[in-house]
Amino acid sequence: xxxxxxxxxxxxxxxxxxxxxxxxxxxxxxxxxxxxxxxxxxxxxxxxxxxxxxxxxxxxxxxxxxxxxxxxxxxxxxxxxxxxxxxxxxxxxxxxxxxxxxxxxxxxxxxxxxxxxxxxxxxxxxxxxxxxxxxxxxxxxxxxxxxxxxxxxxxxxxxxxxxxxxxxxxxxxxxxxxxxxxxxxxxxxxxxxxxxxxxxxxxxxxxxxxxxxxxxxxxx
Amino acid sequence: xxxxxxxxxxxxxxxxxxxxxxxxxxxxxxxxxxxxxxxxxxxxxxxxxxxxxxxxxxxxxxxxxxxxxxxxxxxxxxxxxxxxxxxxxxxxxxxxxxxxxxxxxxxxxxxxxxxxxxxxxxxxxxxxxxxxxxxxxxxxxxxxxxxxxxxxxxxxxxxxxxxxxxxxxxxxxxxxxxxxxxxxxxxxxxxxxxxxxxxxxxxxxxxxxxxxxxxxxxxx
Numbered sequence: 294x295x296x297x298x299x300x301x302x303x304x305x306x307x308x309x310x311x312x313x314x315x316x317x318x319x320x321x322x323x324x325x326x327x328x329x330x331x332x333x334x335x336x337x338x339x340x341x342x343x344x345x346x347x348x349x350x351x352x353x354x355x356x357x358x359x360x361x362x363x364x365x366x367x368x369x370x371x372x373x374x375x376x377x378x379x380x381x382x383x384x385x386x387x388x389x390x391x392x393x394x395x396x397x398x399x400x401x402x403x404x405x406x407x408x409x410x411x412x413x414x415x416x417x418x419x420x421x422x423x424x425x426x427x428x429x430x431x432x433x434x435x436x437x438x439x440x441x442x443x444x445x446x447x448x449x450x451x452x453x454x455x456x457x458x459x460x461x462x463x464x465x466x467x468x469x470x471x472x473x474x475x476x477x478x479x480x481x482x483x484x485x486x487x488x489x490x491x492x493x494x495x496x497x498x499x500x501x502x503x504x505x506x507x508x509x510x511x512x513x
Numbered sequence: 514x515x516x517x518x519x520x521x522x523x524x525x526x527x528x529x530x531x532x533x534x535x536x537x538x539x540x541x542x543x544x545x546x547x548x549x550x551x552x553x554x555x556x557x558x559x560x561x562x563x564x565x566x567x568x569x570x571x572x573x574x575x576x577x578x579x580x581x582x583x584x585x586x587x588x589x590x591x592x593x594x595x596x597x598x599x600x601x602x603x604x605x606x607x608x609x610x611x612x613x614x615x616x617x618x619x620x621x622x623x624x625x626x627x628x629x630x631x632x633x634x635x636x637x638x639x640x641x642x643x644x645x646x647x648x649x650x651x652x653x654x655x656x657x658x659x660x661x662x663x664x665x666x667x668x669x670x671x672x673x674x675x676x677x678x679x680x681x682x683x684x685x686x687x688x689x690x691x692x693x694x695x696x697x698x699x700x701x702x703x704x705x706x707x708x709x710x711x712x713x714x715x716x717x718x719x720x721x722x723x724x725x726x727x728x729x730x731x732x733x
Binding site: 296297298299300301302303304306308323324326327328329330331332333335336337339341342343344345346347348351366388409410412416417418419420421422424425426427428429430431433434435437438439441442443445446452453455456457458459461468469470471475476477478493494495496497498501502503504505506507508511 | 516517518519520521522523524526528543544546547548549550551552553555556557559561562563564565566567568571586608629630632636637638639640641642644645646647648649650651653654655657658659661662663665666672673675676677678679681688689690691695696697698713714715716717718721722723724725726727728731
C-alpha cells in the first residue's frame with residue numbers, strides 16, 4: 294500500500310463534521326482501530342476500550358443526547374457572539390453552523406467510536422494537585438489521535454467530540470458500560486460529504502513554544 | 514522529502530529511554546514542534562504551550578527531580594515484583610531497568626519538551642462527574658502524540674513521561690510557569706543509543722474493541 298506520509302496526514306487532519314451515510318468497509322475500519330491500539334500508554338497497560346457503534350438503535354439514542362447537549366452549548370455560545378470582535382464572528386458562526394449540522398446528523402453517522410477508560414488501570418500523577426487532572430488523558434488521547442490520523446489516511450471524515458461526557462451516566466446505560474469505566478470521547482466516522490480533510494488553521498510554533506523558560510521567545 | 518508513512522510511524526513508535534547526548538539540529542526540532550501545533554484541540558483554542566528546555570542548568574534541576582520521583586515509584590514497584598506471576602516478571606524487570614537508565618540520564622537529554630496547559634481555555638465536559646477528569650487531556654495529548662510521531666519520523670528517540678506532574682510546583686518554579694497553567698508531561702528527545710524505534714507489543718483490536726455494546730465481541 295502506498296501510504297500517506299505521517300507529516301502529510303497530520304498537516305491535513307481537519308474536524309470533518311458532515312458525513313455521508315455510506316457504510317465504512319470492515320477492513321478499512323479495522324485498520325483505523327488497529328492504529329489506535331499502537332499508541333503508547335502509561336506502563337503499556339492500554340487502559341482504554343472502544344465501543345464501535347454501528348447499530349441504528351444505540352446510534353439514534355446517542356444522537357438524541359448529543360443534539361440536546363449541543364443545543365445547550367450552542368445557545369450559550371450564540372448568546373455571546375454579539376459581544377465578540379467583528380473580525381472573529383464569521384469564523385465562529387461557521388463553526389456553529391457546522392456543529393448544528395453534526396448535531397442534527399450525529400446519530401446517522403456510519404460509526405460512532407466511543408472511547409472508554411479505567412482510572413484504576415492508570416497511575417495518575419496529577420490526581421492530588423489543586424487543579425483539574427489531565428494526566429489520565431495521556432493514556433487515552435494518543436490512541437484517539439492515532440485513530441483520527443488513520444481516518445485521514447483512509448479518506449474517512451472524523452472529529453473528536455467530548456460533549457457526551459457531560460451525559461456519561463446515560464451513555465453508559467445505552468451501551469452497557471460498567472460503573473468503574475468512564476467515557477473520554479466519541480468520534481463520528483464516515484466518508485465526507487464535501488472535500489473532507491485539507492488545509493488547517495493553527496497558531497505557529499512561535500506562539501506556542503518557549504525556549505528554556507516561560508515567555509522566552511522560541512526562534513530558530 | 515520522502516516521508517515515513519503514517520501507519521509505519523504509528524506501528525513502530527516505541528518508548529525510547531536511552532538517548533545520546535548529541536544535539537538535535539534546529540530544523541529537525543522545528544519540524545517536530547510544528548507537527549504538535551497541527552493537532553486538533555477543542556474549539557481550536559490550542560490551550561497548550563511547550564517549554565523546550567535545552568539549557569544545561571534547568572535540565573539538571575528537572576533531572577534531579579525526575580530521579581527522586583523515579584526512585585520513589587520504582588522502589589514501590591520493585592517491592593511488588595516478587596508477588597507477580599513468574600512469566601511477566603522478566604518484562605517488568607526490563608522496563609524498570611530502562612526506567613533506571615532514563616532517571617539517571619534524564620537531565621542530560623538533549624531536549625526536554627515540557628507541555629503545559631491552561632484549564633481556563635478549555636471546556637472540560639467531565640469536570641463535574643464523580644470520577645477523575647480526563648477531558649482536558651483531549652486538547653493536549655493529541656499534540657503530544659503528533660510530536661512523538663514526528664520524532665519517530667526523524668529518527669529521534671522520545672518517550673511520554675508524566676512523573677514530574679507530581680512535582681508540578683517545583684517544575685513551575687524552575688521554568689517560570691505562571692500559576693494558572695498546569696503541566697501535562699515531559700518528553701525527553703534525542704538520538705537513540707541503540708536501535709531506537711521498532712517493533713511494539715500491544716493487545717490486538719479484539720481485546721480493546723466491542724461492537725455496539727460493552728463486551729459484545731468485535732470481529733470482522
